[in-house]
Amino acid sequence: MRMESVEVQQGAEAAVTETETQHITQAQIATLAQMTMTSGLTSGTGPTVTLVQLPNGQTVQVHGVIQVAQPSVIQSPQIQTVQISTIAESEDSQESVDSVTDSQKRREILSRRPSYRKILNDLSSDAPAVPRIEEEKAEEDSCVAATPSITTVTMPTPIYQTSSGQYIAITQGGAIQLANNGTDGVQGIQTLTMSNASAAQQGATILQYAQTSDGQQILVPSNQVVVQAASGDMQAYQFRTAPTSTIAPGVVMASSPTLPIQGATVEVTRKRVVRLMKNREAARECRRKKKEYVKCVENRVAILENQNKTLIEELKALKDLYCHKSE
DNA sequence: TCATGCTCGCGTCAAGGATG
DNA sequence: CATCCTTGACGCGAGCATGA
DSSP, rough: OHHHHHHHHHHHHHHHHHHHHHHHHHHHHHHHHHHHHHHHHGGOOEEEEEEEEOOOOOEEEEEEESSSSSOOOSSSOHHHHHHHHHHHHHGSSOOOHHHHHHHHHHHHHHHHOOHHHHHHHHHHHOTTTTTOSSSSSGGGGGGOOOOOOOOOOOOOOOEOOTTTSSSEOOOTSSSSSEEEETTEEOOOOOOOOEOOOOOOOOTTOOOOEOOOOSSSSSEEETTTEEEEESSSSSSSEEEETTTTTOOEEEEEEETTTTOOHHHHHHHHHHHHHHHHHHHHHHHHHHHHHHHHHHHHHHHHHHHHHHHHOOOOHHHHHHHHHHHHHHH
16 A cells, blocks of 8 residues: 555545534434444453434434444544544534634644654554554564564675775774785775764764775765766765665765865765755654555554454354244 | 656655654 | 754666557
């Protein structure tokens, strides 16, 4: 399922909530009861008697598995639901106040929805079947659907050969060594000394400032290593995510030895590069979270659909039993 | 084989929320 | 209020399927 359809479903639910509040008919109560039954299954308590009040004041006893109302499967943020009901309730009250508060409420309704982490955590607080997204932990295996576990592999001393025949070695200290491959073997080793090369805490430093022996300055993310360096006027370094991560590689930046940038311009450029790199990582993380969120919601829908089916069958069986007894 | 359409992932920008 | 984080939107390229 693509994300678009999920959003459509959420929008559809909001619309349903509004109409429900406005015109509740007896048939809709039955429908609501059925919806309520769906979410009440996991509570595990026995059959109860629920009183449903009809619009005309009449109360109906509903026997069986109907439980206290619980949030729906695909849940729009709680604020939205509440606000929609409030709008519907206040419709027949003072209209002048409405015109003022309406715009406010509508603005709030249209406001940005909470992050996927927040939504998933809200879902998980309602239903233990939905896993919580931890703050910084790897969340790959947290979904209901079994995802393959990721094994952390540590490379001893990675050595890469560039397309131009240049060797690049990442030392234990985090320094990058460039070696030109001459005809008579490895020549002219250049060491890129990292300003933060010790970096014992992985992931603490997002970016490392590296300086080549010939005065070039490049920015190296702490969790990435250089895998390719092209020769020519522009020397482009390609970085690949360190072996412990599964993130895809990407070209990060290029440094031009022929264009030395000075002072404020360097600072501005550096800030921009840092920002772009952080945002790149953030976008990647956001997409991953989005995918996980969609997967979890899909799983939850599947589970609840199954439960719904079971309950419908159970209700049918009970009805049959009741009819046969009364005959 | 080639053109076309679709899907997916990526990088970037911009807007708005969160935080200190 | 400044800064950082999060995410929707957009454009782009790669990979794949399909039909001419």
